[in-house]
Amino acid sequence: MGVDPFKMEWDTYCAVNGLTSDTDPEAIPYPWTDCVPYYAAYRALFNAQRYPDAQQMYAEYQKYLVGAQKISTPPFITDPYDDGDV
Numbered sequence: 001m002g003v004d005p006f007k008m009e010w011d012t013y014c015a016v017n018g019l020t021s022d023t024d025p026e027a028i029p030y031p032w033t034d035c036v037p038y039y040a041a042y043r044a045l046f047n048a049q050r051y052p053d054a055q056q057m058y059a060e061y062q063k064y065l066v067g068a069q070k071i072s073t074p075p076f077i078t079d080p081y082d083d084g085d086v
Contacts, residue, residue: 031068035061 016027026033038061045054 031064031071035064035068038064 017024019027028036038057042054042057042061045051045057
């Protein structure tokens with residue numbers, strides 16, 4: 001007799017500790033930290049209604065975001081036993 005899984009809905013809240021000194025551990029791991037300044041610049045420029053500059057910063061953010069995803073995502077091997085000869 002197996003155990004049936006049940007659907008659950010959780011209301012949660014997660015908060016990180018504030019960075020109070022330069023020796024505190026980084027809350028966002030590398031390589032994701034490279035994206036943060038470009039997104040912050042995008043938000044600041046957008047709020048200042050400098051839309052072309054904001055779009056440029058958002059494009060840079062997207063570039064670093066894609067790079068971080070490539071670094072963080074492990075490679076996927078479709079068939080580890082394929083020797084390439086068909």
